[in-house]
Amino acid sequence: MNLWSRIRENAVLYIGILVIFYMLAPIVVIAIFSFNDPTGKFNFEWAGFTTQYWAGAFDNEEINRSLWLSIRLAFFTSLGATILGTLIALALVRYEFFGRKAANLLIVIPIATPEVVIGAALLSLFVYASAALGFTTLLIAHIMFSISFAVIVVRSRLIGFDRRLEEAAADLGAAPLTTFFRITLPLLAPGIAGALMLTFALSVDDFVISNFNAGAEVTFPLYIFGANQRGIPVQVNVIATILFAVTIIAMTFVILQQRRAEKMVEKRADDDKKASVAIPI
DSSP: OOHHHHHHHTHHHHHHHHHHHHHHHHHHHHHHHTTBOOSSSOOOSOOOBOOHHHHTTTOOHHHHHHHHHHHHHHHHHHHHHHHHHHHHHHHHHHOOOTTHHHHHHHHHHHHHSOHHHHHHHHHHHHHHTTOOOSHHHHHHHHHHHHHHHHHHHHHHHHHTOOHHHHHHHHHTTOOHHHHIIIIIHHHHHHHHHHHHHHHHHHHHHOOHHHHHHOTTOOOHHHHHHHHTTTOOOHHHHHHHHHHHHHHHHHHHHHHHHHHHHHHHHHHHHHHHHHHHHHSOO
């Protein structure tokens, strides 16, 4: 087999590798430059290897304040957006009501709308309502644009949900709340966990909407943008690398849990099939 034939046969694999490399290359650069020892204010050229910034990753008070604000904001955003998104997903998938198709369309609109438009619109709303810009307006804004992502993630889990398990629980006398907490919620857990992590990451990462509605508050992305004018501290690279590593670990855990849940559902289906075959007709 010549080289051209081998490339054509494995073209999808090679393109996939190139795409992954393209996405991960900036993150690898950030991780490498977290060990750099720059001679000036700007950390753009390699000057030498050092671990001092890893040892003092949280010595900068300004970074700590902005990072803590972003983490606190992302925590409450992920909780609010996931709870509301789960309820909306349940309503859209399981119930027929007037305006259901319109609601499905409205869920997609915030994702398709440019963030600068959403940020400016929210700012106008808060100014019109005479609301003081700060943590509360940031939280409202972040929950608003995160709900759509939570709905999509949980809805994808609901579409493949086996309703027979809930029906069996009801036949055995379980109350609706008992069925929800003992059957529905555990099977939805991987989707809910995925929505939590996705909305958390979106909130921590957001700059445009936060820039419009932060007021005097400075989130981690806003701090980086401001620090870029005078030189970003190397600790920012260190913290970014830590956040990426934590995200990878969390996503791996969720994927493993999701596969475990899918195997449990497949095992239950196989058991039901064997039981139905064993019953004489």
